[in-house]
Amino acid sequence: MESNGRVPLWAAALIGLVSGAVAVGVSLLAAGLVKASAFPVVAVGNAAIDLTPAGLKDFAIRTFGENDKVVLLAGIFLVLAVIAAAVGVLAARDIRYGLAGLAAFGVVGVLAVLTRPDAGAVDVVPTLAGVAAAMFALHRLTGRALLPREAGAAAPREEGSPTGAHDAHPAGEAHETGDDTGERHGTPVPPVMRAGEDLRTLDRRRLLIGTAGGVVVAGVTGVVGRMLSGRAQVAAARVGMELPRPSVRATPLPAGVDLKIRGLSPFVTPNHDFYRVDTALIVPQVDPRNWTLRIHGMVDRPVELALADLMKLPLEEADITLCCVSNEVGGPYIGNARWLGASLAGVLRDAGVRAGADMLLSTSADGWTCGTPIDVVLDGRDALLALAMNGEALPVDHGFPVRQVVPGLYGYVSATKWVTEIKVTRFDQDEAYWTSRGWSARGPIKTQSRIDLPRDGSSVAPGRTVIAGVAWAQHKGVDAVEVRVDGGQWRQARLAEAPTADTWRQWVVDDWDATPGSHTIEVRATDATGYTQTPDHAPVTPDGATGWHSVSVEVA
Template structure:
């Protein structure tokens, strides 16, 4: 029991101290600016330092909720560390305080090493750590006193004097009768103070009150900090923004581009369903008023553009499918939208790249880097500096106010969000973020097909079953999709029309399920692009340049 009491009171001491540190840090971070929240900074540092297999596991396990899972993991680790510090502080107060200070140092290092961060970014972690250490040093001796005053397990309860009898009162002497009311009250108080259980109960209540108050105040400060940070939110600015019409609008979608079948992915992806994969734990809030796009490096005429400069240029609109290299066979990390932006080739023509500048390194406002072959951007495809999506300004989580997009390349080499910097360099001179972590420097999107309906393990009545899905091979285009049942012969599916080779393509095949026996059957799909290349059967994981393999589902025919 003594060990449990020590753990309980020590844990509360540590958690209250950590809560105070984080609670105070949030308003300070709101005042300092982006990227300085200790939890976010530590989480971003974890993303940068963790080995690739762990990253892959996180994406595979949590999908687009990987950031929520990471932040939850940071809080769990912090809570465990705080409990350890609190328990240690009951016997070694300074050692426990040093533990809290150590976490503050980690927050400082994580914050100041973020790209573009200055010394001021250390303030939230420094102030928070100082407050956390102070709270621990204040609570630890009080918690220790409560634990030490507790009677050992199995010890007899203190004796309580029996009520005096009338004879006792008569023989107690006149001196007792002469006690004043004040003296009697003082004696009673003295006796209560000396009673071990009384001391423990009073001290325990006082400690719990202090620790609880610290947690409540910390939570209030945290909420206030989050509110102050929200004042930087550019959502209101985005809603008021009106984009100019495209000088070169996208042509109307061909009739029948969307087969509109139940469970089939729509041709144009709604904003809420568009996938999101990036390293930003806190979505950057970049105002158009402060926006600057710098184009420099190995160029003859570097330039810097404002947001209005981009809007004043001739904008083009194109329907393009994006796909993430992390997409597994049968995965959903792909989407199609109508994008509005400035042709990147036109900007490169103006800055005049020098010979040997074979890589375009783009940087996000949070420091993430991406490398794109210069030749791909200048080969005639619609590489864009994007300002709009589906007729509106870019959603904040999709890169507002400006992002990049290059059809036919996986996002990690082409689709920088919150874009602020374009540098012309070479592949031999610089390795971008994911290339440093083992992914290939050049990554054209592989031919891919997926069955959307019927769903895996679905039950189907004997009869005609519609098998349908999507296939893509951006910038090459899908020429043919085939489906087979239980490893039999391939059947050519009907393809929906598409506006260009830069989008995915819906397909369908009507399966006569009366020709098979009742029970489980396996449907498989493969696609062939317009170069004549058919996607390979053998499955490969996404690392290092995209997954391959035929997608299949098992269904039951009744």
């Protein structure tokens, strides 16, 4: 099928797609030279995240889990591909239409880049470079696809005229142009398309060679851009980072802290299994040699720390469970680790917090902000500027080189990854990313419990069956866990040991006599303050979910 009597739709779409790929590759290369967050695809994605209603974000997390950003990126690239193909079709009709389409898309990219919190004028360079490269590619590929009549169109030969008496071109000219029109290797090739009075033909060979070149350019610039973005250097710096010895070691884990039941969440969550929920579409690559933390605002002595300065401070180990406010009842967005870092309270006291300040507004390398209550940080708990997790430097996905860790608060108000700035301020003067979107300003973690075994919807054999899970009430501690089956009597579960009140606690009922049929198992926890979980279910917004976790199993 032809798009307009000049270029078949497949060829026009191919030209657009390759031009779009060149735009992505060149802009990624330019972003590697300027700033990774200035990559327009990332800027558009981050703008989409910012503009998405909270309910839709919750749906994305529930539906796609930690793959929500992969799905978003895939969707963005799919939309880009459709737009690029459409631009190619427009350009085949009139090159000015295609160039205008690229310019319009460039305007969208520039606006998205400039809306980022840390944007500067130079951040538009990757978008402009990508659009300029796409325009050049679009023009060249469209020109290669078709040649005008004077480049090689030939009148038919007359019978008995072996030399082509009516040929308007010198001998061999068709060969020099490489056109498919006129003669090729002595064989007449008729024109196949007509635009007004101008005869043209599609030269597949020239088109395919041109698009192959465009693909090479897109691939090479994209690879170099990723290298320049610092991934390799940051990964190498992380591997080579030597951790200082802690001045304050964590309490040794007591015997019985982990019940060692297969299928039960381990007491210490391995780094590769630790949940990740954040707004970073592309994980920030922060070179530890250039990292600094600026502490300013309502302080007597503003502070700026390099990583070497932080490592010279007394470092503390602490076992702390983190939980995301997006965690549904029974959800997976919770994990426990041993952290190593400097006391956040100590750093704040060195800066001299002024009277009246009640919030820390921390900022990550990608511009995300978090508001943390100062009274919680200063009440004696193990609030850290952490640089290690489970005995190794922080994984890049979890905040390398430095992040905040504050026990007892949901992550959106406490656990800033890739932290670069802390402003000492007030809740009535500043607002953080999620609180400006309707979430609670303080976010203490609610007492909760979860059933890990048996799994919801599973089938188990009749007889003695293990019911086990975890419960948490950070900075309060879990005192009891109870289980009931089919709405019967509550039974006390056996609790594993816990080193501090800031970690979760395993529990087990190992003698349930499972009888054939369908059964519903429920769990509830009681914390050290005497509070027992409410059975009333509430959504995650605005300050965390509530309700008893339950699973349904079939015994057969």
